[in-house]
Amino acid sequence: MSESWAIVLAVGAGTMAIKAAGxxxxxxxxxxxxVQRVVALLAPALxxxxxxxxxxxxxxxxxxxxxxxxxxxxxxxxxLRAPVLLVxxxxxxxxxxxxxxxxx
Amino acid sequence: xxxxxxxxxxxxxxxxxxxxLAIAVGLFGVSFGVLSASTNGMGxxxxxxxxxxxxxxxxxxAAASVLAGGxxxxxxxxxxxxxxxxxxxxxxxxxxxMLGGRVARFVQSQLVVDESWAIAARGGGEFDPHRLVGAxxxxxxxxxxxxxxxxxxxxALGDPRTLGLDAAFPALFLALLLPQLDGRRARAAAALxxxxxxxxxxxxxxGVPIIVAAGGALIGLVRR
Numbered sequence: 001m002s003e004s005w006a007i008v009l010a011v012g013a014g015t016m017a018i019k020a021a022g023x024x025x026x027x028x029x030x031x032x033x034x035v036q037r038v039v040a041l042l043a044p045a046l047x048x049x050x051x052x053x054x055x056x057x058x059x060x061x062x063x064x065x066x067x068x069x070x071x072x073x074x075x076x077x078x079x080l081r082a083p084v085l086l087v088x089x090x091x092x093x094x095x096x097x098x099x100x101x102x103x104x
Numbered sequence: 105x106x107x108x109x110x111x112x113x114x115x116x117x118x119x120x121x122x123x124x125l126a127i128a129v130g131l132f133g134v135s136f137g138v139l140s141a142s143t144n145g146m147g148x149x150x151x152x153x154x155x156x157x158x159x160x161x162x163x164x165x166a167a168a169s170v171l172a173g174g175x176x177x178x179x180x181x182x183x184x185x186x187x188x189x190x191x192x193x194x195x196x197x198x199x200x201x202m203l204g205g206r207v208a209r210f211v212q213s214q215l216v217v218d219e220s221w222a223i224a225a226r227g228g229g230e231f232d233p234h235r236l237v238g239a240x241x242x243x244x245x246x247x248x249x250x251x252x253x254x255x256x257x258x259x260a261l262g263d264p265r266t267l268g269l270d271a272a273f274p275a276l277f278l279a280l281l282l283p284q285l286d287g288r289r290a291r292a293a294a295a296l297x298x299x300x301x302x303x304x305x306x307x308x309x310x311g312v313p314i315i316v317a318a319g320g321a322l323i324g325l326v327r328r
Binding site for chain 2: 003004005006007008010011012014015016018019020021022023024026027029030031034036037038039040041042043044045046047048049050051052053054055056057058059060061062066067069070071073074075078083084085087088090091092093094095096097098099
């Protein structure tokens with residue numbers, strides 16, 4: 001529980017500082033172009049890493065289980081332009097059904 | 105203040121435009137609440153406080169995912185903050201349009217999220233601060249209320265694995281990733297990030313592969 005509060009405090013304070021840095025400190029000066037390019041690519045790099053680890057990692061092992069099936073179902077739903085919440089529900093349902101069937 | 109009517113107009117315009125998005129954000133908050141209240145989640149009260157103070161969905165899900173995967177608090181914090189680093193250039197882009205002194209600007213800056221930023225955009229790199237505040241307040245309320253509903257409902261749910269909730273994380277991150285892949289560099293950074301993470305999983309503690317994967321963004325330094 002105290003671990004959770006440490007995370008809440010650190011992420012909260014850090015995010016507030018990141019959001020406020022430009023408006024409070026920088027005024028109207030722009031960031032240097034190379035910095036801007038790298039920062040802009042952090043989100044795609046990290047989100048892709050999160051997709052991969054959340055689907056495949058189990059502790060320090062790579063495993064193929066019902067989560068991958070859920071992810072495949074989510075990809076199909078996204079290709080059909082389903083809203084995000086529906087995509088998440090479909091992924092969870094696909095994984096749950098696969099587990100009921102004894103897969104993963 | 106002879107400016108009062110237009111200010112109220114833009115505030116309301118921002119708020120009204122945000123309502124359809126707020127419904128989606130609220131439902132998104134519900135899923136964050138449900139996942140936080142389940143086993144290996146961060147717990148009811150921390151989840152609510154986090155939504156109220158951090159107010160950044162993808163970073164909160166990243167922290168929750170690292171925790172659920174057995175990662176430590178430091179890796180969870182780093183992963184979330186790296187993901188929120190995009191608010192640095194976003195904050196800079198709206199900085200010169202914000203009004204008032206340092207305190208007022210601080211408060212306005214906290215209401216910046218992807219959606220309120222998009223609503224406040226007037227085109228040509230210009231932003232309306234009142235529209236930003238109107239939209240930001242509505243989205244914040246939806247996010248926090250959704251989280252509260254989620255944690256309360258989530259406590260009643262059983263084992264998250266039986267419900268396939270662990271498959272909700274990769275699905276959600278995929279949904280957040282797709283709109284970000286708007287160029288060759290972004291796709292290269294994503295491919296690199298995923299590859300780095302997968303390769304590192306067997307060799308490093310949980311959560312660490314995600315942080316190292318941030319290095320995929322360095323491809324932005326490569327010319328063309």
